[in-house]
Every structure is written in structure tokens, then in C-alpha cells.
Amino acid sequence: MPETYELIIIGAGPAGITAAVYAARKRIKTLIISQDIGGQAAWSGDIENYTGYQFITGPELAIKFEEHLRAYDIVLKENEKVIELSKQGQLVRVRTGKGEYISKTAIVASGKRSRELNVPGEKEFKNRGLTYCATCDGPLFSGKTVAVIGGGNSALDACLQLTKIAKLIYVINIADTLSGDRIMREKIERDEKISIYNNSRVTEVIGEKKVSAIKIKTKLTGEKDNQEKEEALEVQGVFVEIGLVVNSEFAAGLDKNEFGEIKVNLNNETNIPGIFAAGDVTNVPEKQIIIAAGEGSKASLSAFKYLARLN
Numbered sequence: 001m002p003e004t005y006e007l008i009i010i011g012a013g014p015a016g017i018t019a020a021v022y023a024a025r026k027r028i029k030t031l032i033i034s035q036d037i038g039g040q041a042a043w044s045g046d047i048e049n050y051t052g053y054q055f056i057t058g059p060e061l062a063i064k065f066e067e068h069l070r071a072y073d074i075v076l077k078e079n080e081k082v083i084e085l086s087k088q089g090q091l092v093r094v095r096t097g098k099g100e101y102i103s104k105t106a107i108v109a110s111g112k113r114s115r116e117l118n119v120p121g122e123k124e125f126k127n128r129g130l131t132y133c134a135t136c137d138g139p140l141f142s143g144k145t146v147a148v149i150g151g152g153n154s155a156l157d158a159c160l161q162l163t164k165i166a167k168l169i170y171v172i173n174i175a176d177t178l179s180g181d182r183i184m185r186e187k188i189e190r191d192e193k194i195s196i197y198n199n200s201r202v203t204e205v206i207g208e209k210k211v212s213a214i215k216i217k218t219k220l221t222g223e224k225d226n227q228e229k230e231e232a233l234e235v236q237g238v239f240v241e242i243g244l245v246v247n248s249e250f251a252a253g254l255d256k257n258e259f260g261e262i263k264v265n266l267n268n269e270t271n272i273p274g275i276f277a278a279g280d281v282t283n284v285p286e287k288q289i290i291i292a293a294g295e296g297s298k299a300s301l302s303a304f305k306y307l308a309r310l311n
Contacts, residue, residue, distance in 0.1 A: 013039020015279025016109035018296035024072035038062030112244035121205030129211025134158035146237035268299035
């Protein structure tokens with residue numbers, strides 16, 4: 001029989017780490033299971049809206065989170081992917097690729113992952129010129145020509161990071177205008193290094209050992225029958241920033257919305273008693289680091305109250 005914990009937290013991003021800190025202060029026997037530490041915060045560029053820091057980078061904030069977490073006696077299983085979460089009787093069971101864990105409660109704080117293009121060449125050139133993280137891999141493309149795929153805040157954030165590194169940046173945006181925050185859009189639109197291709201989509205990633213070009217199709221405005229112009233852009237790097245997918249597949253028994261986000265109430269309770277959820281994996285509006293952290297603290301306090309009723 002595996003060891004029984006009082007709380008298992010799935011994910012170690014802002015929500016999961018904050019939940020763990022609150023659990024530690026309540027003397028809850030806690031286990032964290034996560035594929036990484038820091039979550040999406042570690043991928044972010046410059047952060048200027050996290051209270052207490054007028055300016056901090058995503059990786060720096062992720063390090064602060066980890067330091068705070070490791071100050072407590074919390075069991076941490078890194079590089080483990082959760083395959084299944086279920087409730088059997090009064091106990092929660094979490095199965096990973098490495099084993100099974102049992103607890104009285106659980107908090108799902110597994111966040112989101114990058115959405116893929118699903119075009120020829122994407123899988124072949126992943127980590128060979130194609131990446132999903134400008135913060136992680138941007139410095140590898142110093143002085144090179146790159147393409148950023150997307151038009152929302154994550155794409156614009158990637159562009160702003162890359163303007164300090166790359167020689168030239170193509171923005172490939174499927175919509176007719178950029179959709180990110182106005183301040184970021186204005187910075188992008190006046191930067192001479194950046195060329196914006198609206199109404200455009202990537203159809204193929206090309207190369208031999210590494211990426212050498214992308215093929216794109218652009219809708220011709222004013223043309224009948226939705227005619228498109230196809231062309232190839234020579235690039236040495238491709239940064240895919242087209243949104244995120246919820247990491248909730250393993251939680252088959254939990255109620256979700258049309259986006260796969262886990263439905264929670266104001267106390268972060270799911271439809272299954274004893275299982276809570278927090279952060280970007282949930283249907284809580286506005287996906288922000290500070291909101292995820294706050295939701296993590298709420299979920300942990302709710303788990304503490306649930307455990308108190310069990311005893």
C-alpha cells in the first residue's frame with residue numbers, strides 16, 4: 001500500500017507552488033507532482049505587473065517561487081507526468097508514468113501547454129530551429145532572422161524579447177490585426193526590425209538539419225473567392241506562439257467547459273468532493289500569474305477546511 005498523503009498538488013507553477021506554501025504553513029502532509037517548476041511564469045519575458053516587483057523577468061520570478069517552496073519540508077516529485085486522477089471511496093489516487101500516489105485531497109494546478117501548428121515540418125524541426133519559448137531559446141538566435149507565429153500577447157511578448165537579440169523578425173498572424181495589449185502592439189508596430197504579415201498562416205516548416213524557411217499563405221484583401229498568395233520566408237528560427245491548451249486530460253471525472261478548463265466554484269471546489277483546482281487549468285477568468293497564485297492559496301485553504309471536517 002503506497003504512503004497516504006493529506007494533499008497532492010498536481011503542478012508547480014504559480015498556483016501549485018502557492019498552494020504548497022499555504023499547505024506547509026497549515027502543517028498538511030503534502031506531495032507535489034510536476035513535470036517542471038515555475039510553469040508558464042518561467043516562459044514569460046519582462047513582468048511589470050506582479051505586485052511587489054516593479055520589474056522582474058519570468059525566469060527570475062520562477063526562481064523566487066522555487067526558493068520559497070524549498071524553504072518548507074514538502075515532498076516534490078519532478079519530471080513526472082500525471083496520467084490519471086480518480087477518487088475511490090474516501091481517497092484520491094494519482095497515477096503517473098512512474099507510480100501511484102494516494103491522498104485524502106488533491107489540487108489540480110497543472111496549467112496549460114503551448115498549442116502546436118500541426119503543419120509539415122513542425123515535429124521534425126522541434127528544437128532544431130523551431131521552439132515554443134522565446135524566453136528559453138531566444139538567445140540562441142542572436143543576429144539571425146526569425147519568425148514569430150501568432151498575434152496575441154504571448155506572440156507580442158516573444159517579439160519584444162527577440163528585438164534585443166534577432167536581426168529581423170517576421171510576425172505571422174492569422175487574423176487581420178494584432179490582438180494583444182495596446183501598449184505592446186504599439187511597440188511592435190513602430191519597431192523597424194519587425195515585419196507583420198496579417199491574414200497569414202504557416203503551411204510548412206522547411207529545412208535540412210535545421211530550419212531554413214517557412215511557407216506561408218496570405219489572404220489577398222479585396223480579391224474574390226478568398227484567393228491567397230503563397231511565399232517562402234527565409235528564417236533560421238521559428239517561435240510558435242498561437243495560444244495554449246489546457247493540461248486536464250488526466251482528470252476525466254471532473255466537469256469541464258468547452259475549452260477543457262476544469263469548472264470550479266468560489267472555493268475552488270470541483271464536482272468531486274476533496275478534489276480542488278486552481279490557476280490556468282480552471283475556468284476562472286483572466287489568466288495572470290498573480291491571479292493563479294491567489295487561486296492556489298484559496299484552493300489550499302479550502303483543502304485544509306475539507307481535511308478538518310474529515311478528522
